Structures are given as structure tokens and as C-alpha cells.
Amino acid sequence: MNRDRHVLHVGLVACALAASAVASARACTSILVSRGASRDGSVMVTYSADAPFMPKLLRVAGGVHPPGTMVDVKAWEDDEVRGQVRQAEKTYTVVGLMNENQLSLVETTTGGRKELVDPDGQLDYDGLMLLVLQRARTAREAITLVDSLCREYGYSSSGESFSIADKNEVWLMELIGKGPGVKGVVWVAARVPDGCITAHANMSRITTFPLDDPENWRYSADVVQFATDRGYYKTDSGRPFSYRDAYHPDTSASARRACAGRVWSVYRRSAPAANFSDAWFRGEEGSEDYPLFIKPDAPLGVKDLMGLMRDHFEGTPYDMTKGVDAGPFGSPLRARDLTFKVDGQGYMWERPISTQQAGFVVVNQMRASLPDAVGGVTWFTPDEASTSCFTPFYCAVDALPASYTDGDYQKFSWDSAWWVTNLVSNLAYDRWSRVYPDVRKAQVEQEEALLKMQPVIEETAAKLAAADPALAQTFLTNYSVSTADAVFRRWQALAQTVLTTHVDGYQKDVRGEPKAPGYSPEWLRQVVAGRGAQLKLPARAAETDH
Known part of the structure; x- marks a missing residue:
């Protein structure tokens, strides 16, 4: 047994894909399930940390700390100390991405406007997540801490979507910095309605939202004004303020293909009766985005979420185990990059929830009972x-x-x-x-x-x-x-x-005898279609295996 007291070095570094940089190997997927949408009253969140790295499941022990104690803030990639912050008087034990109070915090990176990154901020998103998990007891406390820590110490990463859950409720929080030399973040947080689920995958999900429902919607005081001051939102446009339109405006066809497809797959499998269209994720002009929250056709359990995290679009026209690109053995593997060109024409592989570059995957389960x-x-x-x-x-x-x-x-x-x-x-x-x-x-x-x-x-x-x-x-x-x-x-x-x-x-075979199963008829037809003239035998040729 290893009694190391450090945190899960899960490479919270892993998910640095901006929605506009779809060729990157880094990205993550998260599903949020409210108590009423679960089979046993659990609150659940999932997280696939997708990047080529080795995660190490470690542990941070909580404790009581003397007044005036300082703690290093480190970058996960290189262990570089970015600065120091005041230690909390009391911290909680963290195992993985959950603390002893059943508080979970996972993420996907959304990127957003590049000019809002503050390289001098002391807190990158993974360091911020760890501090919050060590200090908060509930999801609402965690949201408040994210805001206050960033205002005090500055935030250095790009835009993020956080899944923040405790044993009673789950929230989706989206945040982005204010640019070089400016501390703090602009943000909005939505409580997932009881009985509903949502998902996010490297693209901002929150658009318009009510400004007068603090029980279910929270936001930074300047989220609208900051966008107005920077020219991201025109108050005289006649349109309501949209967080995504202001801070994460890239909803290009390639970004939607890489990101929204994963949300579509969660929704179409969780609520097949709704028959969610693939038009938005395929980048069709004029198509409608997926709702922020949906009710699953039936309550979900841990096993269901495990299955969702294994999805390769099976059973759809985009099934990655089918077609010539799946090779002779129907493999869902697609080597990076996601986008490529042939004779000047751009193309893109499908981007599934389950991907070969994942460093680790979790299904976190919290229960008030x-x-x-x-x-x-x-x-x-x-x-x-x-x-x-x-x-x-x-x-x-x-x-x-x-x-x-x-x-x-x-x-x-x-x-x-x-x-x-x-x-x-x-x-x-x-x-x-x-x-x-x-x-x-x-x-x-x-x-x-x-x-x-x-x-x-x-x-x-x-x-x-x-x-x-x-x-x-x-x-x-x-x-x-x-x-x-x-x-x-x-x-x-x-x-x-x-x-x-x-x-x-x-x-x-079962007796240990080697057999030659060959290739499927479907694959052989594809081979013949492309190289049949080369491979064709004379009509009277003997069928001999050498």
C-alpha cells in the first residue's frame, strides 16, 4: 500500500483543448446526473481525462493548519511553483476528485476568447480545483470559493466548464478569466434540475439564463457588464445576453463535430424517445442546439454511466466500428489528428466519448442516504x-x-x-x-x-x-x-x-489449436473494390494456400 498524501495527479492537465483547436489531442467529457435522475437517489458525475499522459491515483490528507501557513501552488505539467496562497485553517481529505464530504469537482476545457487568458495568474484550473476540493463542503460553497480564490490570486487558464456535485445537488459552472493583469473570472453556474441530466465536452453549454433565480442560477456580478465593456455584447442588439455567445463564440462546424457530438451521444442514449437530431453536431446551418438539461427516459445507474463513457457512436450512422476507416477488424481507433486534408479538401474523423488517449476515467457517486x-x-x-x-x-x-x-x-x-x-x-x-x-x-x-x-x-x-x-x-x-x-x-x-x-x-481455439479466421466478407468486398484487378486470380487458377 502507498500512503502518499498527495493528490490524484490525474493530469487535470489533460483537458486543455479549446473548442476551436479540434485537432489537439487534449479534451475531456463530463456527464452530470441529479438525484431524481438516478436509479437510487445518487448524484453522479463522470469525467474522462483525455490526453497522452500517465495518471497516478494519489491522496491528499486533510488537517488543521496553524494561522499564517502558506501552501505552494504548482503547475501539474512540470511541478513548477506558480506562487503561494494562504492555507485554510481546516482542509478536507481528497481521494481522486472527491473529498471526504462527498464533494466532487471535474471539468472540461472550453478555451474561449484567447485574449482573456492571464498568464500571470497564480491559479491554473487544476490547481484551483484542488484548493477548492480541500476547502469546500458543498457544491454551493465550491462555487463561491472558485470565485473568491480567482479574485484574490488570479486565474491563468483559459475557459472551463466545471461539474460540481455534492450528495444533494449538481451544478454546471462555466468560467473564463479577464485578461492579462486582471484578477478574477466572469462566470455563470446552473443547478441541474432534479430529475434531469446534462453533459459538456469542451464547448460552452450555457447561453441565455435568468438573472433573477438565485436558487438555481448564480453568476458573477459583472458577467454582463464585462462583456459589454469589452464589446462582446451589445445592449442595444435586442437580444438577451448569452454567456456562450459573449465568451465562447466559436460554434463552427468543426468545433461542433468535435464537441457537441459527445453531448448528442449522451442524450440520444439516455433519452432515445426524444429522437435528438444529429444536425447541430454535424454543423448544419440553421440547426438547433441541444437543450442544456434533459430528462432521461429511465433513471440512470452507475452501470449506465460506465456504458455511456464507453461510447463510439455504436448503432448510429457514425459508428466508428464500421466502414473502411475501421479497418479489417472494425476498430474504433482513429490516429490523431482529428482533421486532415486529401487533395486540398478538409475532412475530420469522428470524436467519440471513449478515446484512446484517455489517461483515466471516473464515475463519481454521492449519496445523502x-x-x-x-x-x-x-x-x-x-x-x-x-x-x-x-x-x-x-x-x-x-x-x-x-x-x-x-x-x-x-x-x-x-x-x-x-x-x-x-x-x-x-x-x-x-x-x-x-x-x-x-x-x-x-x-x-x-x-x-x-x-x-x-x-x-x-x-x-x-x-x-x-x-x-x-x-x-x-x-x-x-x-x-x-x-x-x-x-x-x-x-x-x-x-x-x-x-x-x-x-x-x-x-x-478452446483446445489451443491455431485457426485462420481470415477477414470478414464486408472487408474483402472493400479490398476487391479498390484492388480487385491486382488481386484477381485467373479463372482456372488452383486455390492453394501457401
Whole structure:
């Protein structure tokens, strides 16, 4: 066990894609679920941190600090100290992107107007998120802290969308800086109505909003005036103020293709009866944007969110496992960049929720019906969701498994959960239709067993928490570590099975005999259509396999 007291170095660095820079490899996706939209009264948020990096699941211990204590603010990419801020008198333990009060904070980067970045601000978005998680108890407190910390110390990142959730409610907060040398952010925050969900994926979602509903909508006092002063909004235009139009005006076809498609996929799978059109995400002129909030056709559970985070547009005209670009084995992998040109014409690959460059994915679950130590759980997996396995870490744990905390991005290790899950992923990408069924079988078996055990574990932990909180913490720590270790061992075995089963184009049967499954008829037709004249045999040629 690793008892390191630092935070989840989840590369909150990972999501620096501006909506206008769709060719970048960095981006993130988040889904927000209110209590009334969940199957068991959970508040839930998801987060796929999409960038080529190695996350290390670490932990920050809370505590009481002497007055006058200062704490370093560091950049995640290079550990550079950007400055110091005053330490709070009391801080809370953070595991992953959730603290001991069941407060979660995840993000996607929206970019926005470049001239509003203040390079001298002390707080970049990931440093800001960590400070807030250490200091806030509720989502509303977190929103207030984001604003006050940025006003005091300055904000250095581009625009962000934050998913901020506690055990009772979930908020979408969008913010952007005020430009070089100006401290503070302009922002708006919307409470997701009970019974509804929303999603964001590197494009601002909030447009017009009420200025007189503080219970459900909060905003910086100068959000309209600042835009007016900078010429982003004309008060005499006859149009209501729109946050996105003012601060994130890029809704080009390429930006919508890269970002809005992920929101569409969440909506079309969560509320199929609504039959949401693909027109907006395909960039059609005059098409209508997706609503900020929707009611799912049926309440969602943890398993449903795991499935949504594994989406490659399956079952739609944009299914990435179909077509010549999916190769002979129907792979959803598309090598970067997203955009490319052929003979001067621009083209773009689809950008799914589940993507090969994901560093980690979480489904955070918060519940008011349970003690905080039991109610808050991060379902975490390194690498991308479609080829890996979620495992639970409760927010009260005081230790983590070494396989999830160790590793080097430059050196493969069988002892690193990130490297082992990446090995399975990369073995699957090139032979998806052959290998993925084995991966999916392992996922289903492991995750269904964990979800089945969850109520039993939590009933025991809740009883322990009432009688002996320290014993409950030990119990949940042992369970979280042991289950993560079991998943890790299963994925080590899976990698070895894939390596030994799929060899040199052959696939071994149940007796270990190599068979030649060849290619699908659909793929062979595509080959013949392109190179049939070259490959065609004479009519009387013998059919001999050499």
C-alpha cells in the first residue's frame, strides 16, 4: 500500500483543448446526473481525462493548519511553483476528485476568447480545483470559493466548464478569466434540475439564463457588464445576453463535430424517445442546439454511466466500428489528428466519448442516504473506459494500491495498472472484432460482481460508521485496495491471454489449436473494390494456400 498524501495527479492537465483547436489531442467529457435522475437517489458525475499522459491515483490528507501557513501552488505539467496562497485553517481529505464530504469537482476545457487568458495568474484550473476540493463542503460553497480564490490570486487558464456535485445537488459552472493583469473570472453556474441530466465536452453549454433565480442560477456580478465593456455584447442588439455567445463564440462546424457530438451521444442514449437530431453536431446551418438539461427516459445507474463513457457512436450512422476507416477488424481507433486534408479538401474523423488517449476515467457517486465515508465512491479506471475496468475507491480510504500510484510514462511495467490496461487496449485496437469480446467479457464479470457486492459492503460499512468510524475507514480501505488489486491481476492475466491466443494472424481455439479466421466478407468486398484487378486470380487458377 502507498500512503502518499498527495493528490490524484490525474493530469487535470489533460483537458486543455479549446473548442476551436479540434485537432489537439487534449479534451475531456463530463456527464452530470441529479438525484431524481438516478436509479437510487445518487448524484453522479463522470469525467474522462483525455490526453497522452500517465495518471497516478494519489491522496491528499486533510488537517488543521496553524494561522499564517502558506501552501505552494504548482503547475501539474512540470511541478513548477506558480506562487503561494494562504492555507485554510481546516482542509478536507481528497481521494481522486472527491473529498471526504462527498464533494466532487471535474471539468472540461472550453478555451474561449484567447485574449482573456492571464498568464500571470497564480491559479491554473487544476490547481484551483484542488484548493477548492480541500476547502469546500458543498457544491454551493465550491462555487463561491472558485470565485473568491480567482479574485484574490488570479486565474491563468483559459475557459472551463466545471461539474460540481455534492450528495444533494449538481451544478454546471462555466468560467473564463479577464485578461492579462486582471484578477478574477466572469462566470455563470446552473443547478441541474432534479430529475434531469446534462453533459459538456469542451464547448460552452450555457447561453441565455435568468438573472433573477438565485436558487438555481448564480453568476458573477459583472458577467454582463464585462462583456459589454469589452464589446462582446451589445445592449442595444435586442437580444438577451448569452454567456456562450459573449465568451465562447466559436460554434463552427468543426468545433461542433468535435464537441457537441459527445453531448448528442449522451442524450440520444439516455433519452432515445426524444429522437435528438444529429444536425447541430454535424454543423448544419440553421440547426438547433441541444437543450442544456434533459430528462432521461429511465433513471440512470452507475452501470449506465460506465456504458455511456464507453461510447463510439455504436448503432448510429457514425459508428466508428464500421466502414473502411475501421479497418479489417472494425476498430474504433482513429490516429490523431482529428482533421486532415486529401487533395486540398478538409475532412475530420469522428470524436467519440471513449478515446484512446484517455489517461483515466471516473464515475463519481454521492449519496445523502449514507454516511459520507460510505456514500462517496469514485469508480476509477486508468486508460480509456471501453477497454478497461472500473473499480471503487471510497472517499474515506487512507491507503491506495501501489499498482495505481506507481509507474513511469516512459517505461513499461507489469506492476503498473496504467501500463497493463494500456497493453490490453493496444492489443485490442488492431484486432478489435477478435480481441474485444474477451475484454468485454472480463469487464462484465468484474464490474457486475463489484456492483452486486456494493450494497452488502455498504450496509456493513454504515453500521461500522455508526459505532466506530475508524473501523469503518479501515474496512472500506481494505475493500477498495483488495478489489483494485483483483481487477489489476485480472487485467494482467487478460493481457497474457490475448498475447497467447492471437498470434501471427491466427486465433487459437478452446483446445489451443491455431485457426485462420481470415477477414470478414464486408472487408474483402472493400479490398476487391479498390484492388480487385491486382488481386484477381485467373479463372482456372488452383486455390492453394501457401
